Amino acid sequence: VSDLNLPGYSGVEALAQVRAHDPSLPFVFMTGALAPHDAPPEAEGLLLKDELDTLPALLRRLLEAAPAS
Numbered sequence: 001v002s003d004l005n006l007p008g009y010s011g012v013e014a015l016a017q018v019r020a021h022d023p024s025l026p027f028v029f030m031t032g033a034l035a036p037h038d039a040p041p042e043a044e045g046l047l048l049k050d051e052l053d054t055l056p057a058l059l060r061r062l063l064e065a066a067p068a069s
Contacts, residue, residue: 001047001055004031004040015042026062 004011011029018027019042029040032049044062047055 001028001030001059004029004046005033012040012042015040024067026059026066028058028062 002011002014006014011031015027015029018025026044027042028045028047029043030047030049030052045058047058
């Protein structure tokens with residue numbers, strides 16, 4: 001899980017580092033500025049900061065669907 005906009009660093013850069021380490025690891029962006037359909041396509045999800053109560057269910061669903069490593 002990463003914020004999409006970070007000071008001096010971007011969520012897209014964080015995603016690239018995660019993918020370099022483990023391409024199958026689910027990745028979710030958090031943001032307060034975009035609509036869910038605006039998420040970079042490489043991420044498995046986008047979570048709006050005012051909907052943090054949905055984070056546990058989203059992570060559970062993504063981890064259950066992820067290939068075992």
